[in-house]
Amino acid sequence: MQIDAQKDESSAAYADTASKARKVFVKTYGCQMNVYDSERMADALASDGYRVTDNPEDADLLLLNTCHIREKAAEKVYSELGRIRQLKEARAANGEDLMVGVAGCVAQAEGQEIIRRAPVVDLVIGPQTYHRLPEALARARGGEKVVETDYAIEDKFEHLPRPEKEVIAARGVTAFLTVQEGCDKFCTFCVVPYTRGSEVSRPVGQIVREAENLVSAGVREITLLGQNVNAWHGAGPDGREWGLGELLRRLSDIDGLERLRYTTSHPRDMDDALIAAHRDLEKLMPYLHLPVQAGSDSVLKAMNRRHTAQDYLRLVDRIRAARPDIALSGDFIVGFPGESDADFEATLQLVEKVRYAQAFSFKYSPRPGTPGAERDDQVPEDVKSKRLDRLQALLRKHQSEFADSCIGTEIDLLLEKPGRLAGQLIGRSPWLQPVIVDANPSQIGEIIRVRITRAGANALFADKIQGESGSSTI
Structure with missing residues (x-):
């Protein structure tokens, strides 16, 4: 009190x-x-x-x-x-x-x-x-x-002031922390390399200081951000270049930091050390956003993704072997220039094999200045719309099935904010779904043990397990 x-x-x-x-x-x-x-x-x-x-x-x-x-x-x-x-x-x-x-x-x-x-x-x-x-x-x-708009020579993060603890506390018990910016992949549909520049990784010490400052102000969950976050390779305090798996291990040692997440990842940068971190770190939540964009090798090549559908599926198998309860989400672009009916069917086949817990899907949108926008084999809008409808119906089916599979599961829930109804609080499951539970507003920031009782269209519902407090484990 x-x-x-x-x-x-x-x-x-x-x-x-x-x-x-x-x-x-x-x-x-x-x-x-x-x-x-x-x-x-x-x-x-x-x-x-x-x-x-x-x-x-x-x-x-x-x-x-x-x-x-x-x-x-x-x-x-x-x-x-x-x-x-x-x-x-x-x-x-x-x-x-x-x-x-x-x-x-x-x-x-x-x-x-x-x-x-x-x-x-x-x-x-x-x-x-x-x-x-x-x-x-x-x-x-x-x-x-x-x-x-000129790219600054100096490191902007070194010049930004440290926010007051009251400001951080007012933003909530979860926080984002950018560790990597820019992209060197040059996917032919994407404008990011032209607006965010080439890949730059912040040094370990700078990231740890910011994380510790967040935690000291009451943040309990941090999501690391980057256009290609798993391409992060920052200078470590020992003079070596660290990878994201090693950074996650260092951050997991911060007292008071209960949960870690990261997004968005590229399949080509998912290395053994990062997969091992999912196996070993209790604080690293079993959720991974791993965009594939398409299931057709010809479309992936045209997109300059530099991996095949089979490469992606093998990677998914390795990740699930390391962390069997992990939930995957992905991004999909429908109707990339030159995409045939057979190419689209290959995307549906990949979705059936992976069975995403969540996904984001869009019609291809030409971005000025990108190679994809210059192609003369653009897919008609009505074809893109029909394909997107089919894909989203399948993704929704899998998402609903995953949510239903959570019913009866006991999890630790970090209470984040009030719900729409009085007496309700909202947190997120280890798999990032919103979870609604009856709880006192004074409990925001606490981790409680709950049992999932019902799956709604966009959220899970849970009951508190009386007499049990949560921990940093699932």
């Missing part, structure tokens, strides 16, 4: 300070890394006197952190900027200033074009330069239209 009282006093003091500060509203599009980047941009702006608000009407700065992975992503940003222009004009009529910024991958790809098409924007800042936000914002306040 004393700890709770101290936390309440600290939160009240923080809220009072925040009410007097300038305010920033950040709208985040896209992937988990953008969520992490938005939080770190907020940390950078905190040093400039800004606090985050959930209400754009109250903001002194509106910041769009954008994603460029899907078709028409940029157009969605421009549509949003049109709405923001009306807000800025209304604020100006009342004698109030409102700064507008665009960050993230659309900012990196479009650069000066954003300023030309949307004069409402005061600054454009790329994903490798957002540590310079306070400086860029100061220039923008002086009337300059600022575009910061």
Whole structure:
């Protein structure tokens, strides 16, 4: 109770300070890394006197952190900027200033074009330069239209301030931590190498310090992030280059850190040491997102994936041999240029063999500047739609069967946040499914033992096992 009282006093003091500060509203599009980047941009702006608000009407700065992975992503940003222009004009009529910024991958790809098409924007800042936000914002306040998209020579992570513990605590008991950025794979459908740059890995010491800071503020689960997270090879404190398996072992030694996850992985970077980490580390959750994209070797070759369907299936067998209870998720692109009916059937066959617990599937979306967009054998939209419907029906069937197989299972559940109904809390299973259980809000951050009783369309339901507290094991 004393700890709770101290936390309440600290939160009240923080809220009072925040009410007097300038305010920033950040709208985040896209992937988990953008969520992490938005939080770190907020940390950078905190040093400039800004606090985050959930209400754009109250903001002194509106910041769009954008994603460029899907078709028409940029157009969605421009549509949003049109709405923001009306807000800025209304604020100006009342004698109030409102700064507008665009960050993230659309900012990196479009650069000066954003300023030309949307004069409402005061600054454009790329994903490798957002540590310079306070400086860029100061220039923008002086009337300059600022575009910061050159890849920074300095390490942005070394220049970002450490967030206050109250800020971390307000974000919840789970956290993302970027360890690797960029991509050297150059899949022919993907824009990431052009917006995030080449692969860069953060050093071990820097990652461990950030993880320890998160845990000291109450975080109990950390998800390591990277465009190709299992390509991470960072400088270790012993002078060697470490791999992700070794990093996970080091992080698992942090007292108070109960759970580890990582995403997104490439099949070609799943090495023996990382597979062994899944076998050996209790804190590493039995869930792996391992995109394959297609089941046809000809399509995989055209995508420049540099693995075959059989390579992927053999890898899955090795992973499951090391951790039999592991749940796999994947990504699929339907209708890549040149994909035939036989190619698509090969994808369905691979899905039947792997039986994913979760999956993300999309119609191929041409990205300007990528090799796939230049091909003249594009698949008609109606064909892509029909194929996607078939694939998603099969993926949903397997996901439902996996959820049903969890019924009756006893698991340790990290309680993360309130549910939609009073008296409910939500956590995630070891396999990343949302789990709803009746519990007291004061238990957020605790790990309790539960039994899965029912599987809904998008979540599992559970009962607490009375008299048993959870641990870091499943």
